[in-house]
Amino acid sequence: MAMKHARMTVYTGAMLALGLMTLLSALLGNILTKIIPRVYTYYASSVLFGLFGLKMLREGWQMDNSDASDEYDEANEELKESDEKDKNLETAGEEDKNPTRKFVSMFRKYMSPVFLQAFVLTFLAEWGDRSQISTIILGARENMLGTVLGGTLGHGLCTGLAVIGGRMISQRISVRTVTLVGAFVFLFFAFSAFFIGPDAY
16 A cells, blocks of 8 residues: 555554554453453463464465565455445445445545555454454553553554565565564463463563
8 A cells, every 4th residue: 555655644544553453452351361360361372372383383384485475466456456445435426325335435524545444454454363362462461551552563663664665675574584483482472481470470
């Protein structure tokens, strides 16, 4: 999107979605510790981190260099579909009584369509993926404020790099390398449970 539209608008929409997702995920994790005793959520989170790490390690070893271009092409296809839907909404006319279309057209009067598209696409793309589940786990396991601030800062840096030079960066750093580094980070958090108990926080 940042290659076609104003970068700051795309960045702001994506960061609002990521910040909201991070806050909701950390809150959910924190609420879980009120229902389930902390010792159980702590060790369950360590098991999940281990599973994520092993899954990413397997994905990283099986990955080849063409996966980065495949992911780029897939994202481009999703943007084209979203643009077509936007055009269909614009040509639908005022006589359309569909409440969803009324809501969208009312929202567009006050907000940039590019901002809304960046927000919605990012929010839906991130919902239910590893970063959200990891944030829920960290919210249950660590300090909630630290989780929200750290998660939002991390998303901000990654999104900023993607908006500024995503295509250039993806050509210099392979998806395989990023996946393998992520796998080792997840495994590090999983094994840390053997050395740092739930009462240390």
